[in-house]
Each structure stands twice: as structure tokens, then as C-alpha cells.
Amino acid sequence: MVSPHLQAQAVAETDRIESQAKLVREARGIDKDPVGYARRRRILFTILGFGVPILILGFWQIAAQNGWINAKFYPSPLDNLRQLRQMFDKRDFASDLGLTLKRLAWGWLWGSLSGVVFAYVLGMSRVVRAAFEPTLNALYTVPKIALLTPFLIIFGFKDKPVIILISVTVFFFVWVPTQAGVMSVSESYREAATSFGANGWQMFRHVIWPATLPGLFVTLRVAASVSVLSVIGIEFAYAPRSKGLGYVINTARQTFEPRIAYAGIFVAALIGVIFQAIVKQVGHLVVRWEKDDRGAPTV
Amino acid sequence: MGPKIRASAVERYFGTQSDRVHALGPLDLEIEQGEFVCIVGPSGCGKSTFLRMVAGLINPSAGTVEIDAKTDQPTAMVFQDYSIYPWKKVLDNVRFGLDLAGVPKKEGNERARSYLAKLGLADREKSYPATLSGGMKQRVAIARALAVEPEILLMDEPFAALDAQMRQILQEELLALWQADQRTVLFITHSLDEAILLGDRVLVMSSRPGRIIASKKVPFPRPRRGDVRNTAEFAALQGELWDLLRHEVEAHLADIGSK
Ligand SMILES: Nc1ncnc2c1ncn2[C@@H]1O[C@H](COP(=O)(O)OP(=O)(O)OP(=O)(O)O)[C@@H](O)[C@H]1O
Ligand SMILES: [Mg+2]
Numbered sequence: 191m192v193s194p195h196l197q198a199q200a201v202a203e204t205d206r207i208e209s210q211a212k213l214v215r216e217a218r219g220i221d222k223d224p225v226g227y228a229r230r231r232r233i234l235f236t237i238l239g240f241g242v243p244i245l246i247l248g249f250w251q252i253a254a255q256n257g258w259i260n261a262k263f264y265p266s267p268l269d270n271l272r273q274l275r276q277m278f279d280k281r282d283f284a285s286d287l288g289l290t291l292k293r294l295a296w297g298w299l300w301g302s303l304s305g306v307v308f309a310y311v312l313g314m315s316r317v318v319r320a321a322f323e324p325t326l327n328a329l330y331t332v333p334k335i336a337l338l339t340p341f342l343i344i345f346g347f348k349d350k351p352v353i354i355l356i357s358v359t360v361f362f363f364v365w366v367p368t369q370a371g372v373m374s375v376s377e378s379y380r381e382a383a384t385s386f387g388a389n390g391w392q393m394f395r396h397v398i399w400p401a402t403l404p405g406l407f408v409t410l411r412v413a414a415s416v417s418v419l420s421v422i423g424i425e426f427a428y429a430p431r432s433k434g435l436g437y438v439i440n441t442a443r444q445t446f447e448p449r450i451a452y453a454g455i456f457v458a459a460l461i462g463v464i465f466q467a468i469v470k471q472v473g474h475l476v477v478r479w480e481k482d483d484r485g486a487p488t489v
Numbered sequence: 490m491g492p493k494i495r496a497s498a499v500e501r502y503f504g505t506q507s508d509r510v511h512a513l514g515p516l517d518l519e520i521e522q523g524e525f526v527c528i529v530g531p532s533g534c535g536k537s538t539f540l541r542m543v544a545g546l547i548n549p550s551a552g553t554v555e556i557d558a559k560t561d562q563p564t565a566m567v568f569q570d571y572s573i574y575p576w577k578k579v580l581d582n583v584r585f586g587l588d589l590a591g592v593p594k595k596e597g598n599e600r601a602r603s604y605l606a607k608l609g610l611a612d613r614e615k616s617y618p619a620t621l622s623g624g625m626k627q628r629v630a631i632a633r634a635l636a637v638e639p640e641i642l643l644m645d646e647p648f649a650a651l652d653a654q655m656r657q658i659l660q661e662e663l664l665a666l667w668q669a670d671q672r673t674v675l676f677i678t679h680s681l682d683e684a685i686l687l688g689d690r691v692l693v694m695s696s697r698p699g700r701i702i703a704s705k706k707v708p709f710p711r712p713r714r715g716d717v718r719n720t721a722e723f724a725a726l727q728g729e730l731w732d733l734l735r736h737e738v739e740a741h742l743a744d745i746g747s748k
Contacts, residue, residue: 382572385544386586386637387562396585400576479576479617 265449274453283438287457290421290435293349294461297356298417302410304357305364312365313372314390314398326365334359334420338427348430356420360413367412371405372398404480407473414465422458435461491557492519493641493673494543498552500698501538511698513538514552518692518701522557523671527684529734530694531741536677539699540566540643543675558640562590565639569646571630573618580605580614582629586637604632607666624655631659635666641673649679660686661715668712681730685723686715693733696741703733 220227247267253259254266261269277283308326312319334355341351375398383397425436435454442450500514513535520526528536541547542554544566556563565586573582580601581588587597605611608628618626627647634642648656660683667674667687678684684691685707693703705726709717717723 378568378570378572379574381541381546382566382568382574383585383589384546385564385566385643386589388589392589396577396588397574400574403576477576479619 263448265452269449270453270456273449274457277438277450277453281438286433286435286438289349289431289433290425291461293352293356293425293434294417294421294465296353297421298360298413298465300353301357301360301417302364302413305361305413306368306406308361308365309368310372310394310398313369314394326362330362330366335423335427338424342428347428352421352424352428352430355424356417359420360417363416364409364413367409368402368406371402371409375401404473404477407469407477410473411466411469414469415462418458418462418465493522493524493557494518494520494675495555496539496552497555499539499542499549499554500551501535501542501547502550513697513699514549516552516700520673520675523673525667525671525674525676525687525689526692527676527678527688527690528692528694529678529681529684529730530699531696531734531738532679534694534697534737534741535699536694537569537645540645540675540677543641544643556641560640562637563640564643565634565637565641566643567627567630567634567645567647569649571626573626573629573633575618577618578614579610579616579618579621579629582618583614583632583636585633590637600638601632601636604636605629607635608632608662624651624659627651628659631663638670639672641675644674644676646677646679648683656683657715663687664713681727681734682718684730685709685726686713686718691730693730693737696737696744702737703730705730 219230250259250264251266251268254261254264254269265273274283308322312322312326337358338351338355341355345351345354379397379401380393383393388396421434422436422439425434426440429437429440435458439451439454439458442448442454496516496518498514499516499518501512503510503512516535516539528539530536538547542549543556544564574585577585580598583601583605584594584597587600588594592600602611602614605614608631610625610628610632613621613625618629621629627650631644631647634644648659651659664687674687676684676687681691688707691705691707692701693705694700695702707726708722709720
């Protein structure tokens with residue numbers, strides 16, 4: 191007598207064998223028309239990318255209108271938009287926004303530039319690495335926001351210390367992974383260049399730089415969102431001229447106006463999304479030899 | 490005039506103390522200007538190590554390798570794993586050595602194109618390597634080394650990763666190219682057939698630490714073609730080399746087994 195368990199297993203196995211026998215490999219959409227497929231995919235992914243947040247916002251709107259959620263604490267998206275317009279009209283929100291964007295852009299730029307320079311110099315030279323890495327590692331663990339106080343005292347109560355603090359934060363996010371990328375460039379790529387007599391600069395220009403470029407753009411995207419986080423965080427603690435997106439969100443707490451806070455958060459998220467998208471797009475334009483993440487072949 | 494390459498009592502160790510490996514030597518060797526020398530030997534006997542020394546990628550632990558060089562950059566190497574750059578288009582890969590040497594781009598392009606044409610890749614100059622087959626990538630790597638017109642061409646199992654047909658085609662191409670302008674070539678291979686077909690001389694290395702245990706002149710006249718394979722001398726030489734090598738491989742395996 192065969193136990194039911196074994197029987198079931200036997201059935202499952204014949205099933206598997208049968209379905210294996212039917213395996214067919216044939217041209218599918220992507221194989222028949224790669225270009226059209228790539229285009230359709232791009233359209234589909236764009237729809238998905240915008241559709242999902244729109245759905246969420248739509249659901250939120252309906253929920254708020256029908257009183258399923260407390261609209262006082264969770265104001266509907268349309269309320270938020272109205273709120274945003276009021277802010278632009280009444281309290282000169284545009285100048286808050288402008289100041290935050292300016293701090294953000296400079297902070298990201300200086301932080302990324304210095305991070306990249308340190309990453310390549312330290313990554314390519316053992317001597318420089320031995321000299322500076324321990325110190326930088328020690329600074330890495332310092333909570334950057336704590337530096338705000340000395341920076342304000344040193345650089346004055348203006349935008350400069352804020353920008354420097356964002357740069358310092360961004361610096362470490364860029365330096366650490368980029369240096370790791372530089373040091374992990376395949377030995378055989380380096381050797382090939384050495385065997386043709388490459389000097390340090392040529393090694394950088396022909397091998398290290400392009401080999402690390404795809405990773406660098408990922409890092410710069412992370413740096414973009416880190417700089418958004420930092421600028422808002424720092425403005426929570428101190429906003430020069432009492433202006434800035436973080437300042438607006440923070441004072442909304444004191445005046446108990448969640449609508450303003452939400453409107454501010456919405457704007458912050460939008461800045462992050464747009465900033466990241468720009469960096470990513472630039473990356474696609476520069477890194478032409480890799481397939482992009484939608485699987486579309488390049489050249 | 491002295492030899493093009495002279496190795497005197499060359500030794501190489503890897504690692505430190507407990508895990509110290511005696512990879513190569515003592516090795517003494519002379520290679521003449523314009524000679525095509527093939528090196529065979531059991532796996533791990535130090536063939537690549539020696540080639541990398543000639544290329545200047547590593548130094549001997551003891552002894553000297555002297556190169557009678559006319560330029561600062563006398564060698565160019567074809568690596569077993571191609572090591573061409575995915576971020577450079579085919580033409581730019583082939584022009585790489587010329588770029589490093591500061592050759593003007595226009596002239597570099599012309600030279601790179603002529604070698605691409607010789608290797609049958611003229612129509613792929615604008616492709617990225619990701620879109621090439623293995624044999625095409627290897628041809629790009631060969632064109633890259635030839636384009637600098639090196640005094641010494643170093644080839645480390647350049648055809649090992651290719652299928653038999655592609656290998657034969659590239660062997661014939663290499664023969665034709667080399668016979669046109671005889672450069673000094675050091676060619677590592679595991680294939681005795683390939684070594685005899687291409688070389689003026691075949692060096693057989695012992696198992697690790699590698700030393701030269703035999704140096705056989707290949708008697709076939711130049712220009713040579715693939716059909717020398719069908720001669721009795723070819724088979725005889727192949728058999729002779731194989732006996733030498735089998736002895737070494739067996740010794741090596743016995744050595745591993747006893748550990
Ligand atoms: N960078 C290195 N570090 C430590 N050991 C090494 C290194 N390079 C080579 N070796 C050792 O030296 C010995 C010779 O290596 P080599 O690569 O020269 O062998 P080979 O003759 O080219 O072998 P194969 O035919 O398998 O390519 C091996 O035992 C190898 O493990
Ligand atoms: Mg080897």
C-alpha cells in the first residue's frame with residue numbers, strides 16, 4: 191500500500207515532468223519588436239510611476255471628504271493645495287522656498303564636489319589614505335547637526351554655516367561609497383592600463399573615472415535626498431532670517447497648523463523627487479555603455 | 490647584439506612567511522629579437538608571473554630580467570580575460586595604448602582602424618564591447634596590443650576562452666600579421682598544437698616553482714600555415730613535448746596528492 195503522502199508526491203512529480211515537457215521557448219514581445227517593446231514599457235512605467243501616487247492622493251481625498259479620516263489632522267490633498275496657494279499669496283512662501291533651494295543646491299554641490307575629490311584622491315593613493323582616512327573616519331561619526339552651534343558662532347548667523355553644514359553631511363555620504371567604488375575597480379582593468387604604461391592621471395581618466403561613474407551617479411542621487419533632509423532639519427533648528435521651508439514647517443507646529451506643515455512636507459517631497467530625477471537623467475546621458483534600468487539597450 | 494630579453498636567475502615568491510609560495514625560478518632564458526617563443530607548462534607553474542615581469546607589472550624577488558628596449562614602453566600585452574574597457578567603443582579601446590602614448594587622435598584613429606580592419610572588425614568600430622561576442626572581444630584586445638606596434642608582444646593564453654574554430658581563425662590571422670612584420674612575441678598557451686604552429690621555439694616549464702626544462706626549435710619554415718599540422722614532424726614534435734609535459738603534470742598532481 192502506498193501512503194497518501196507518497197502518492198501525492200508522485201502525482202506532483204508527474205505534473206512537474208509533464209509541464210517540463212511542454213516548456214517552449216519562443217519570441218515574445220521584447221524579441222519580436224525590441225524598440226516598440228522598450229517604448230511601450232517606458233509608457234507603462236511612466237503611467238505606473240505617476241498613477242500610484244495619484245491613486246493614493248485620490249483615495250486620501252475621498253477619505254477626507256467623506257469624513258473617514260479626521261480632516262483637521264489629515265487635511266485632504268486639495269485642501270493642502272489651497273493652503274499652499276494661500277501661503278504663496280500671504281506669507282511670501284516663494285522667498286522661503288527660494289532660500290531653501292539655494293541652501294540645498296550649494297550644500298549639495300560643495301558636499302558632493304569635496305566628497306568626490308577626497309574619494310578619488312584617497313582611493314587612488316595609499317599614502318594619502320593612510321594620512322587622512324583615520325581622521326575622516328573619526329569625523330564621520332560626529333552627529334553633524336551638533337556642529338550647527340559652533341558653525342553659527344564661527345561663520346555668523348547667516349546662510350553660510352547652514353550651507354557648510356549641509357556640505358559636511360553630504361560629503362560623508364559621497365566620500366564613503368565613492369572611495370569604496372574606486373578601490374574595487376577590477377584589478378584586470380588597472381593592469382591592462384599599467385601594461386600600456388598609464389601614469390596616474392591617465393589611469394584616473396581612462397579607467398578609474400569611467401569605471402566608477404555609474405556608481406557615482408547612484409551616490410549623487412542619495413546625496414540629493416540627504417541634502418533635502420539636512421536643509422529641512424537644519425532649518426528646524428535654525429533658519430537664517432527666519433525663512434525657509436523647514437522653518438515654515440517647524441513654526442506650523444508651534445502655531446498648531448497641521449495644514450501648513452503638510453503643505454510644506456508636500457513641497458519638500460516634490461523637491462526631493464525632482465532633484466533626484468534630474469541627477470538620474472544626467473547619469474543616463476553620461477553613462478552610455480550600460481543598459482538603463484528599464485532594460486532598454488543603449489546604442 | 491645581445492638578446493632582446495634576458496632572464497638571469499629570476500625567482501619570484503608570493504605571500505609572506507607561512508603562506509609563502511615559491512612561484513617561479515630560478516629561471517634563465519634568452520629570447521632573440523624577432524623570435525616567436527611559445528611557453529607551455531603545467532597550470533600554476535609561473536608562466537603568467539614571468540610574462541607579467543616582462544610587462545613590468547611585477548618585479549622579480551631575485552635575479553634580473555633585462556630588456557633591450559628602444560622605447561620606454563617596449564611591451565604590449567594581450568590578457569586572457571580580454572580586459573578591454575566596457576565604457577570605450579571598439580575604436581577607442583584599440584586606440585587606448587596610442588592615447589596613453591600621446592599619439593594625436595587623428596593619427597591614432599587611422600592606426601586603430603587599420604588594425605581593426607586586419608582583424609575583421611572594421612564594421613564594429615562604434616560598438617560597445619557589451620554587444621560583441623567573446624571572439625570579437627579578444628580580437629579587440631589583440632588589435633589594441635598590435636596598434637601600439639610594440640617591440641615585444643606578450644600574449645597570455647589569448648585564445649583559451651575561444652571555441653576551436655575561432656581559435657584556428659585567430660591563429661592564422663596572428664601568423665599572417667606576425668609574418669608581415671616580425672616582432673618579438675612571448676606567447677603562453679596550454680595547447681601544444683598552437684605552440685608548434687605559431688612558435689619558432691617552444692619552452693617547456695616544470696611544475697611550480699617553474700623552471701625551463703626544455704627548449705625545442707620548431708623546424709617548419711616560414712611563412713607557415715595551418716596545414717603544417719598534417720606533417721609527420723608536427724606529430725612527432727607534439728608527441729615529444731607531450732611526454733615532457735605529462736611527466737611534469739603527473740609530478741605536480743602527485744605533489745598535490747601527497748599534501
Ligand atoms: N598575486 C599573487 N598572489 C599570490 N600568489 C600568486 C599571485 N600570482 C600568482 N600566484 C601564485 O604563483 C603561482 C604561479 O602563478 P601563475 O599565474 O604565474 O601560473 P600560470 O603558470 O600562469 O598558471 P595557469 O596556466 O593556470 O594560468 C601559482 O601558485 C599562484 O597561486
Ligand atoms: Mg596564467
